[in-house]
Amino acid sequence: MKQSFYGGVHPNDRKEATNRLAVVPLSTQPKQVVIAMSMHIGAPCKPVVAVGDQVAVGQKIGEIAGLGAPVHASVSGKVVAVEPRPYPGGSKVMSVVIENDFQDTFASELTPHPDYSGLSAEEIVEIVKEAGITGMGGAGFPTHVKISSGIGKVDTLILNGAECEPYITADHRLMLEQGERVIGGARILMQAFGLQSATIGVEANKPDAIEHLQALVGGKGDVKVESLRTRYPQGAEKQLIQRITGREVAPGGLPAHVGCAVFNVGTAAAVYDAVVEGKPLTHRILTVTGDAIKEPKNLLVPLGTSFQHIIDEGKGFKETPDRILTGGPMMGIAQFTLEVGCIKGTNAVLCMTKKEAAPVEKEETCLRCARCVNVCPMHLTPVYMHLYAEKGMWKEAEALNVMDCIECGSCNYICPARLHLVQSFRNTKGQLRQLAAKEKAAKEAAKA
Numbered sequence: 001m002k003q004s005f006y007g008g009v010h011p012n013d014r015k016e017a018t019n020r021l022a023v024v025p026l027s028t029q030p031k032q033v034v035i036a037m038s039m040h041i042g043a044p045c046k047p048v049v050a051v052g053d054q055v056a057v058g059q060k061i062g063e064i065a066g067l068g069a070p071v072h073a074s075v076s077g078k079v080v081a082v083e084p085r086p087y088p089g090g091s092k093v094m095s096v097v098i099e100n101d102f103q104d105t106f107a108s109e110l111t112p113h114p115d116y117s118g119l120s121a122e123e124i125v126e127i128v129k130e131a132g133i134t135g136m137g138g139a140g141f142p143t144h145v146k147i148s149s150g151i152g153k154v155d156t157l158i159l160n161g162a163e164c165e166p167y168i169t170a171d172h173r174l175m176l177e178q179g180e181r182v183i184g185g186a187r188i189l190m191q192a193f194g195l196q197s198a199t200i201g202v203e204a205n206k207p208d209a210i211e212h213l214q215a216l217v218g219g220k221g222d223v224k225v226e227s228l229r230t231r232y233p234q235g236a237e238k239q240l241i242q243r244i245t246g247r248e249v250a251p252g253g254l255p256a257h258v259g260c261a262v263f264n265v266g267t268a269a270a271v272y273d274a275v276v277e278g279k280p281l282t283h284r285i286l287t288v289t290g291d292a293i294k295e296p297k298n299l300l301v302p303l304g305t306s307f308q309h310i311i312d313e314g315k316g317f318k319e320t321p322d323r324i325l326t327g328g329p330m331m332g333i334a335q336f337t338l339e340v341g342c343i344k345g346t347n348a349v350l351c352m353t354k355k356e357a358a359p360v361e362k363e364e365t366c367l368r369c370a371r372c373v374n375v376c377p378m379h380l381t382p383v384y385m386h387l388y389a390e391k392g393m394w395k396e397a398e399a400l401n402v403m404d405c406i407e408c409g410s411c412n413y414i415c416p417a418r419l420h421l422v423q424s425f426r427n428t429k430g431q432l433r434q435l436a437a438k439e440k441a442a443k444e445a446a447k448a
Contacts, residue, residue, distance in 0.1 A: 004229070004231075004242075004243055005234070005238075005239040005242045005243055005377055006376075006377055006379060007374065007375045007376050007377040007378075007379075007410060008231045008232055008233060008234070008239070008375060008377050008410060009231075009232050009375050009410045009413050009414060010230070010231060010232065011166050011232055011329075011330070011413060012166065013166050013167075013205055013230070014166045014167045015166070015167060015168070015169050015172070015205070017167075017289050017296040018167075018169045018173075018287050018289050018296045018297065018298055019169045019172055019173075019206075021169075021173070021296070021297060021298050022173065022177060022298065023170075023173045023174070023177055023285050023298045023299065023300055024297065024298070024299060024300070025299070025300045026299060026300070026301060026302075026305070026309075026313055027313060028309075028312075028313075029075070029100060029102060029302070030075070030100060030302065030304075030305045030306065030309045031099070031100055032080070032097060032098065032099055032100060032306075033074055033075050033097070033098050033100065033302055033303070033304030033305055033341060034085050034095050034096075034097050034304050034306065034339075034340075034341040035061065035062075035071060035073070035074060035095060035096045035097075035098065035303055035304035035341065036071075036085070036087055036093050036094075036095045036304070036341065036343055037062045037071055037093060037094045037095060037096065038087070038093045038094070039069070039071060039134060039140060039303070039343040039344040039345065040068050040069045040134040040140045040141070040142050040344070041067065041068075041134075041139065041140050041141050041142070042064075042066060042067030042068035042069075042142060043064075043065045043066040043067060043068055044062075044065070044068070044093060044094055045062030045063055045064055045065065045068055045069075045070060045071050046062065046063050046065050047061060047062055047082050047094065047096055048060060048061060048062065048063050049061045049079050049082070049096060050079065050082065051079055051080060051081060051082060052078065052079065053078070053079045054076075054077070054078055054079075055073040055076060055077065055078075055079060055098060056073065056076045056105040056106060056107035057072075057073055057074065057075060057076050057104055057105060057106045057107070057282055058072050058073065058106055058107055058108035058109075058110075058279065058280050058282055059072060059073045059107050059108075060072055060109065060130075060132075060280075061073050061079075061096050061098075062096065067142065067145065068142055069129065069132045069133060069134050069142040069143070069144070070129075070130065070132045070280075071096075071132055072108075072132055072280040072281065072282050073096075073098060073282065074098075074282040074283060074302035074303040074304055074305075075098055075100040075101075075102075075104070075302050075304075076100070076101055076103050076104055076105035076106075077098045077099045077100045077101040077102075077103075078098065078099045078101065079096060079097065079098055079099075080097050080098070080099045081095075081096075081097035082094070082095075082096050082097070083095065083097070085097070085339075085340075085341070086336075086337050086339055086340045087340060087343075088326040088333060088335065088340045088341075088342070088343060088346060089333065090333060090336070095304075095341070098304070108278055108279060108280055109130065110127060110130060110131060110274060110278040110279065110280060111278055112276060112277050112278035113127075113275050113276060113278075114276055116188060116191070116275050116276060117191070119191070119275070121147075121151055121191070121192045121193070121194070124147070124188060124191065124192040124275060125144050125147050125148045125192065126144075127274050127275050128143050128144045128147060128271055128274055128275075129142075129144035130274075130280070131270070131271075131273075131274035131279070131280040131281055132280050132281045132344075133267060133270045133271060133274060133281050134267075134281075134344050134345065135263070135264055135267055135345065136264045136266030136267045136270060136284065136344060136345065136347070137160060137171075137235065137264035137266065137267070137345070137347070138327060138331070138345045138347060139345065140343075140344060140345045143263070143267055143270075143271065146261065146263070147189070147192050147193070147261075149256060150193060150256045150261045151192065151193060151194070153256045153259065154193050154195070154256060154259055154260060154261040155195070155259040155260075156195075156199075156244075156245055156259055156260045156261070157186070157189055157190055157193060157195050157197075157198040157199070157260075157261055157263075158198070158199050158200075158201060158237075158240060158241065158244055158245075158260060158261070158262045158263075159182065159186055159198060159199070159200040159201070159262075159263055159264070159265050159268050160201060160235055160237065160240055160262055160263065160264045160265060161175055161182075161200050161201060161202040161203075161206070161209065161213075161265045162201055162202065162203045162228060162234045162235035162240060163203065163206070163235060164203060164230070164231070164232045164233055164234045164235040165232070165235070165327065165328030165329075165330055165331065165332075165347075165348075166232075166328055166329055166330065167287065167289050167290065167328050167329065167348060167350055168287050168289075168327075168328050168347055168348045168350075169287050169289075169298060170266070170284075170285045170286050170287045170298060170347045170348065171264070171265050171266060171285075171347070172206050172209055173285065173298045174265060174266060174269060174285055175200075175202065175206070175209040175212065175213055175265055176206075176208055176209045176212050178269060179209075179212050179213050179216045180216060181268075181269035181272045181273065182200070182213070182265045182268050182269050182272075183200075183213065183216055183217060183223055184268075184272040184276060185263075185267070185268030185269050185270070185271040185272035186198045186200065186223050186268050187222065187223070188268075188271050188272060188275050188276075189261075189263060189268060189271060190222070193261065196222060197221075197222050197223070197224065198222070198223050198224070199223075199224045199225075199226055199244055200213060200223060200224070200225045200226065200265065201226050201228050201234075201240055201243065201244055202225060202226070202227060202228065203227075203228050203229075203230045203231075203234060204227045204228060204229060204230050205230045207227075210225055210227050213225045226244060228243060228244075232330065232408070232410065233330070233377055233406070233408040233410065236377065236406050236408060237255055237262040238255070238377075238378075238406075239377050240262060241255055241258065241260045241262065245258075245260060247259070247260065251378075251401050251404045252401075252403075252404065266284065266285070266347075281303075281344060282302060282303055283300055283301060283302050283303065284300075284301065284303065284342070284344060284346065284347075285298060285299070285300055285301075285347075286298070286299055286301060286310070286342060286346055286347055286348055286349065287299075287347065287348040287349075287350075288310050288311060288313065288314045288348070288349045288351070289314075289348065289349075289350060289351070290321070290350045290351035290352045290353070290356065291319075291351075291352065291353045291355070291356040292317050292318065292319055292320070292321035292322075292351035292352060292353045292356075293311065293314040293315075293316075293317065293318070293351050294314060294315035294316055294317065294318045295314050295315040296314060297313060297314055299313055301342055303341070303342060303343065303344060304341040304342065305341060305342050306338065306339055306340065306341055306342075307324065307326075307335060307338040307339070307340055307341075307342070307349050308338035308339065310342065310349050311324075311338065311349065311351065314351075317351065319353055320353075321351040321352060321353060322352055322353055322354040322356070322357045323352050323357055324338070324349065324350065324351050324352075325348075325349075325350040325352070326340075326342075326346055326348070326349060326350075327346075327347060327348055327350070328348060328350060329350065329352070329357075329409075330408060330409035330410075330413065331407060331408060331409055332348070332350055362418075363417065363418055363419050363420060364416075364417040364418060364419075365417060366383060366386070366387070366417050366419060367416060367417055368383065369416065370383065371414045371415065371416070372410075372411035372414060372415055372421065374414075375410040375411060375413075375414050376410060376411060377406070377408065377410065378401075378404050378405060378406060380400065380401055380402070380404060380405060381400055382405075382411040382421050382425075384400055385397050385400050385402045385405075385421075385424075385425060385428065386419060386421050386424050386425075388400070388428075389402075389424045389425070389427065389428045390424070392431075394428060394431045394432050394435060395432075395435075397428050397432075398428075398432050402425055402428050402429065402432070403429060403432065405422075405425045405429070407422050407425065407426065409422050
């Protein structure tokens with residue numbers, strides 16, 4: 001039986017600045033792009049080009065080393081550096097720096113398949129893998145792995161068009177302006193899984209996108225477009241599965257365990273481009289917005305374009321920003337430099353004024369009000385996880401399933417004491433991973 005997911009909050013969506021603005025290409029192409037070799041969950045890619053090489057758009061410049069997805073050049077030009085550079089995640093990662101020749105010379109190793117009906121699941125998986133497609137909603141999980149691991153297990157395909165984070169309208173505009181790519185990608189994924197239908201879940205604050213997608217599907221009925229009550233974090237895959245199917249993914253479980261596969265609408269569009277047009281993933285749509293930006297926009301940008309260049313496309317700042325985030329205000333990551341380049345999961349550059357951003361207040365004493373428990377969509381107890389984290393009691397926090405925290409920020413949003421709960425849980429997870437690595441090394445040493 002279908003049912004709404006537990007918890008969640010209702011922040012002001014703040015999408016009015018860009019939800020009616022069409023996606024536009026950059027007015028000025030970047031002189032240089034810095035393409036990170038780590039745009040996915042898994043090991044960073046190994047650069048396969050060297051300084052001085054000429055590259056073309058779509059040419060592979062990073063090869064996978066284990067779990068991952070290859071990386072391709074987003075502009076044509078000359079490789080001027082292969083070195084660690086600042087990364088939106090806050091560290092430095094190995095990157096390929098390309099000086100743009102502004103010729104947009106295209107060279108892809110992928111073969112277009114305008115009629116993909118004869119492709120096998122294995123062939124689709126291979127095309128998606130070589131196209132370097134990852135989850136475009138921010139998670140960055142390699143799409144070919146998600147498809148191949150779900151074949152034979154998945155009976156329900158869901159496309160995530162919820163876009164529940166405030167401010168961001170990239171997926172909204174994609175569905176409204178390029179819905180054919182989204183529905184085409186859904187049908188390709190249906191073919192890979194051997195399914196006859198799929199559902200696109202879109203929050204009700206995007207009525208024009210819902211109507212447009214329904215018109216595109218027409219009487220075929222193989223792709224259903226479902227309107228979802230607006231609520232954060234509806235875009236999280238476990239919450240979306242529960243809302244659309246009524247199935248609940250157990251703690252530590254995966255969507256495939258309940259017969260579901262969830263893909264972002266941007267991911268589906270990239271699958272369509274790869275299979276039908278033979279194009280690897282080199283560009284993405286993102287939103288540059290916030291009260292500090294003069295002209296908020298939805299932009300189509302080459303991967304590796306610097307945040308500074310993206311902000312310049314919005315005519316720069318009308319006042320000094322208090323903070324700049326990659327992503328939205330609930331789950332976004334604050335940036336320490338604007339020289340970072342956008343990656344496959346960058347759906348927004350958010351520039352917030354001091355008045356607009358929540359002030360970084362001093363933490364007060366926990367009131368034991370349990371509001372954080374009431375809004376946690378994962379049925380966790382943030383109040384106790386935080387208390388254990390403060391005392392360095394990592395194993396006790398692990399017993400409370402802190403690793404299941406999706407870091408949605410609902411607890412931070414609702415907490416009257418302004419406790420930095422999500423930051424606390426991120427630190428706890430890091431400590432637990434370090435402990436697990438030490439325990440594994442100790443066991444291996446004992447065996448030796």
